Amino acid sequence: MVKEDEVPGRLEWRVNMPNGSSRILAPESRETCNRLQSLVMGIFLNIRGFLDKAWNLAVNEPKKVVHCLKVGLALSLVSVFYYMRPLYDGVGGNAMWAVMTVVVVFEYTVGSTLYKCVNRAIGTCLAGSLGIGVHWVASQAGDKFEPVILQVSVFLLAAAATFSRFIPTIKARFDYGAMIFILTFSLVSVSGYRVAKLVELAHERVSTIAIGASICIFITMILCPVWAGTEVHHLISNNLEKLADSLEGYAAENFSVDGSKNVHEKDSSKRLQGYKCVLNSKAAEESMANFARWEPAHGKFNFRHPWKQYLKIGASMRSCAYCIETLHGGINFNTETPEFLKKPLNDVCMRLGTSSSKVLKEMSSMIKTMKKSTKLDILVDEMNSSVEGLQNALKIFPSYQHIPTPDPATEEAPNGTEEPSLKPTALSLMEIVQMATLTSLLVEIASRIEGIVEEVKELATQAEFRDESSKKSKQTQTKINGNDGNEHEVTMKTLQKV
Numbered sequence: 001m002v003k004e005d006e007v008p009g010r011l012e013w014r015v016n017m018p019n020g021s022s023r024i025l026a027p028e029s030r031e032t033c034n035r036l037q038s039l040v041m042g043i044f045l046n047i048r049g050f051l052d053k054a055w056n057l058a059v060n061e062p063k064k065v066v067h068c069l070k071v072g073l074a075l076s077l078v079s080v081f082y083y084m085r086p087l088y089d090g091v092g093g094n095a096m097w098a099v100m101t102v103v104v105v106f107e108y109t110v111g112s113t114l115y116k117c118v119n120r121a122i123g124t125c126l127a128g129s130l131g132i133g134v135h136w137v138a139s140q141a142g143d144k145f146e147p148v149i150l151q152v153s154v155f156l157l158a159a160a161a162t163f164s165r166f167i168p169t170i171k172a173r174f175d176y177g178a179m180i181f182i183l184t185f186s187l188v189s190v191s192g193y194r195v196a197k198l199v200e201l202a203h204e205r206v207s208t209i210a211i212g213a214s215i216c217i218f219i220t221m222i223l224c225p226v227w228a229g230t231e232v233h234h235l236i237s238n239n240l241e242k243l244a245d246s247l248e249g250y251a252a253e254n255f256s257v258d259g260s261k262n263v264h265e266k267d268s269s270k271r272l273q274g275y276k277c278v279l280n281s282k283a284a285e286e287s288m289a290n291f292a293r294w295e296p297a298h299g300k301f302n303f304r305h306p307w308k309q310y311l312k313i314g315a316s317m318r319s320c321a322y323c324i325e326t327l328h329g330g331i332n333f334n335t336e337t338p339e340f341l342k343k344p345l346n347d348v349c350m351r352l353g354t355s356s357s358k359v360l361k362e363m364s365s366m367i368k369t370m371k372k373s374t375k376l377d378i379l380v381d382e383m384n385s386s387v388e389g390l391q392n393a394l395k396i397f398p399s400y401q402h403i404p405t406p407d408p409a410t411e412e413a414p415n416g417t418e419e420p421s422l423k424p425t426a427l428s429l430m431e432i433v434q435m436a437t438l439t440s441l442l443v444e445i446a447s448r449i450e451g452i453v454e455e456v457k458e459l460a461t462q463a464e465f466r467d468e469s470s471k472k473s474k475q476t477q478t479k480i481n482g483n484d485g486n487e488h489e490v491t492m493k494t495l496q497k498v
Helices: 027-059 060-080 086-105 110-140 147-165 168-190 198-222 228-254 267-272 274-279 282-292 307-329 333-336 339-369 376-395 423-462 466-495
Strands: 012-017 023-024
Touching: 012 086, 023 027, 060 086, 060 198, 060 466, 086 110, 086 198, 110 168, 110 198, 110 228, 110 282, 147 228, 147 466, 198 333, 228 339, 267 282, 267 307, 274 307, 282 307, 339 376, 339 423, 376 423
Parallel strands: none
Antiparallel strands: 012 023
């Protein structure tokens, strides 16, 4: 029996045993159960969060889901060589090389897949040919010098191929091929020392690699192709628009009159951060432009499309984005600037930011539609006139306060006395310098936008963008000819009636 004074005052855990007795869990056991329960819940929540992110990625970018299905289809097709006896007997036991080829060379875009397929084919054929030749020379030298010749050839050719990967031209276009050359030559040389039928072995491996590469090229170009050229084209166009939104958002945030600022603060903050996408897109631009050069003509892009010009446009955009980043760093200070300092420059700065944004958006539309714009030169002239207006406003910008010559009596005053004339003057001077710096950055941004304009015009010339004015004139001429034809038909019908 348990006495009343011995009854515990806290909740206890009691477990019924199979023999009918009960057992009270110790505090350590309860803590262990709680920890185990929290651990299981944490794992469950992490798995659920991962699945939610994967679902959102699949919904937002369905092309990646299609790419996964294409990879599965390619592997299923190449696996047929294992399941069907005639095909397996035709390629021998080296059918695994076809599976490895599909896994290695199948990429997201058509250009990257072609890049790897061509490099793998060139590297394999070249290394196989050299390997057979070196093996023949070594076999003619006798058993004593054969391993020496093979080892020396592997050392020299592997070192030379590795050094070639540091050359910028080869690294940009044939880096993967050089790596495959080293791998294949080493395998052929080492295996050829013990294998008598070396030519047959090389033939089987080249055949299986060709089968795997052909399946990859066929699927990636036929089933929902993703072109690297189209991707880099859209990336440059979208980055120009994001750059324009950042510049326009900055002008609206800092130089608009009180009460007329943008109401949507969340949208405004997102627009201000758009320049970061431009700064972080250098690697993506270079890789996609490199892969685009391997692609055949597709859509609006010819085989010799000037993909390198997109890299120049991206570099010009990043130079402009660095200035916008500096402007963004001065936002917090600028918002604390008194209105009597900002008011004389609000209108001209707002006008310059808006006109510069319009130039960037017009270039984005020009690249997106691949049509020469008739408005671009007009918008550039408006931006230059806004720059002149801002420079004139800076020349007549009033000096609100002067730095007085410190009075010796004031300097020798006790510590308890105040210095009313020194601190307000220094604060006003710093605000004036900050305001002048920000406005000078706006002028610098406008000059760098002109550099972007020149690069876009060069792209339009090299890519042979269509001219809007000629298209409109053709449409007008077609309408006139149609009206003349209708009038001629009416006249002929009238004469026939008469």
